[in-house]
Amino acid sequence: MSARETVRIVVDGEELEVKKGVTLAAALLDAGVYVFRRSVHGDPRAPLCGMGICQECRMTIDNVAHRRSCLITVMPGMVVSTGQVSP
Amino acid sequence: MSGVSELYVTDVAIIGAGPAGIAAAVRVAESGKRAVLVDEAPNVGGQIWRHRVDMAHKLPGAARRWIERLRSAGTAVTILTGTSIIDVRQEGGDSGFTLSGEREHTHCLVRAKNVIMATGARERWIPFPGWTLPGVFGVGGAQALLKAGVSFTGKRVIVAGTGPLLLPVAAAMAHDRARVLLVAEQAPSAAVASFALGLWRKPTALAQAARYRAAFRGTPYRMGQWITAARGDGHVEEVDVTDGRTTRTIACDAAAVGYGLVPNLELARVLGCEIASGAVRVDARQQTSCAGVYSAGEIAGVAGVDVALTEGEIAGLCATGRSAVARRLMARRDGLRKSIARMDRAFTPREELRSLTTAETIVCRCEDVAFGAIARARSSRQAKLYTRAGMGPCQGRVCGASLEFLLGWSSDAVRVPTEPVLMSTLMNGLPNTSRPITETRT
Numbered sequence: 001m002s003a004r005e006t007v008r009i010v011v012d013g014e015e016l017e018v019k020k021g022v023t024l025a026a027a028l029l030d031a032g033v034y035v036f037r038r039s040v041h042g043d044p045r046a047p048l049c050g051m052g053i054c055q056e057c058r059m060t061i062d063n064v065a066h067r068r069s070c071l072i073t074v075m076p077g078m079v080v081s082t083g084q085v086s087p
Numbered sequence: 088m089s090g091v092s093e094l095y096v097t098d099v100a101i102i103g104a105g106p107a108g109i110a111a112a113v114r115v116a117e118s119g120k121r122a123v124l125v126d127e128a129p130n131v132g133g134q135i136w137r138h139r140v141d142m143a144h145k146l147p148g149a150a151r152r153w154i155e156r157l158r159s160a161g162t163a164v165t166i167l168t169g170t171s172i173i174d175v176r177q178e179g180g181d182s183g184f185t186l187s188g189e190r191e192h193t194h195c196l197v198r199a200k201n202v203i204m205a206t207g208a209r210e211r212w213i214p215f216p217g218w219t220l221p222g223v224f225g226v227g228g229a230q231a232l233l234k235a236g237v238s239f240t241g242k243r244v245i246v247a248g249t250g251p252l253l254l255p256v257a258a259a260m261a262h263d264r265a266r267v268l269l270v271a272e273q274a275p276s277a278a279v280a281s282f283a284l285g286l287w288r289k290p291t292a293l294a295q296a297a298r299y300r301a302a303f304r305g306t307p308y309r310m311g312q313w314i315t316a317a318r319g320d321g322h323v324e325e326v327d328v329t330d331g332r333t334t335r336t337i338a339c340d341a342a343a344v345g346y347g348l349v350p351n352l353e354l355a356r357v358l359g360c361e362i363a364s365g366a367v368r369v370d371a372r373q374q375t376s377c378a379g380v381y382s383a384g385e386i387a388g389v390a391g392v393d394v395a396l397t398e399g400e401i402a403g404l405c406a407t408g409r410s411a412v413a414r415r416l417m418a419r420r421d422g423l424r425k426s427i428a429r430m431d432r433a434f435t436p437r438e439e440l441r442s443l444t445t446a447e448t449i450v451c452r453c454e455d456v457a458f459g460a461i462a463r464a465r466s467s468r469q470a471k472l473y474t475r476a477g478m479g480p481c482q483g484r485v486c487g488a489s490l491e492f493l494l495g496w497s498s499d500a501v502r503v504p505t506e507p508v509l510m511s512t513l514m515n516g517l518p519n520t521s522r523p524i525t526e527t528r529t
Contacts, residue, residue, distance in 0.1 A: 002385060004239055019236055021139055021140065021141050021236070022139060022235055022236025022237075023129065023235040023236065025232065025235065025237075026232055026235040026236035026237045027236070029232065029237045029371065030236065030237055032237055033161065034221040034222070034321060034322045035221065035321070036221075039449075039452070039455050040453075040454055040455040041218070041455045043219060043223055043455070044218060044220075044321050044322075045221065045452070046221030046222065046227065047232060048212075048223070048224060048225055048228050048452070048485070049209060049210060049224075049225050049227070049228045049485075050224065050227070050228040050229070050230075050231030050232040050233070050235060051128070051137075051209070051226070051227070051228070051231045052128070053209045053210075053351075053481065053484050054228075054452065054478040054481055054484070055453060055479070055481040055484050055507075058480065060225065064192065064509070066480065066507060070231070070232075071127055071128060072129070072169075072236065073128065073129045077496045
């Protein structure tokens, strides 16, 4: 079943095997990633709306900053940095 | 790819590829005209028909049929998914409209004689202590993430807030083998009961509600209860639930909380379309106060998928000069719209919810501004100037509706670009810059 197929991506410098064919936000939540970005005060934030409205899921994806991970399909070899590491 | 723009020239530009946008595109194509159908998501379907490409066979029958009709339109409809529209302008004279957007890191323009707005709705959130914790989602948010591929299997989930959306979300969670501990509806049971009674004229809706309820039958569905706080170390671990008299704490792994839907009006406002009662005002032909601009679905008043499809069809027909064909659909729309008003009354957020947001509660999540600081201002404009509330990347899309509920402030300010985009997109979008353009005539 395709749901079991995975792709390898790099999250904060570490390789991670995640679900294939889903949005990056879904892949990361499923892999147990809770910190998508850090707020102005440094608090952890993760998706609220899941549909491109709230901007809480934004992160650096393949060297482009502030991309909404809920609107982008996960691709093999994708390199992302979350708010887990300080920029 | 910076320095390059893509240009699409077409008859009708349709913003939003949910049911309304899809139905509009299909009707435009059937009229022998061409359409460009734009959406931010990676796939067509909007929120209700959101699906993973490999899961398309799991969509409901109506969704599959409409998406199939869209596919059969072939080259008459150019589908631009993954595309954000940040500006819409009416050109001088009879030259129609120009949409400006970003697609795959590249600036794009769509020129069209007519525009159909089908931008849908987002959730209304009422901020409560801890609502910014990871693991607290919107109700529609949890549903969107579930459809996008997140697994809630084995997770302890609480669904709370208001409106008919709680039911399908709880059902979908249960179907995913989540442990749905509680569904808390803030509306009093009398209001929900009278709404349900009103459904007797719509047996299909009643049957669907019963099916949803059966799917999470092991879970208590409580009226007159709501979440007052969430706590956890870096992630939600427990929530407080109250009925207004006693409060209990429930341990959980995720909470889905939302208080109904509000239309996405930003682009309609940019064009100057008249807004009444929080929705785009339209005539019988779905035309807005701007000639040549039509609107369909939730932005003309949140009313669900059947209304969205019907209005999309009407807009598609009328935008291509076939309003005579749309006559029968107009009668159908009017009938459907009537039954929706009843729902709005049943699920109005109760007064007590105003005290959910404490002075320390973050209301503007983008700029981390607490309610106490915002409430000292006299208007949303003053709050922006003093506290930056509403000035972050979401541009008030989240806190706007919250502050409307909490303080009665209107959230009608809008400015282009309506969404954050790359600097190269902005540069290319400036007028009078000479730049290479890849033109596609659809």
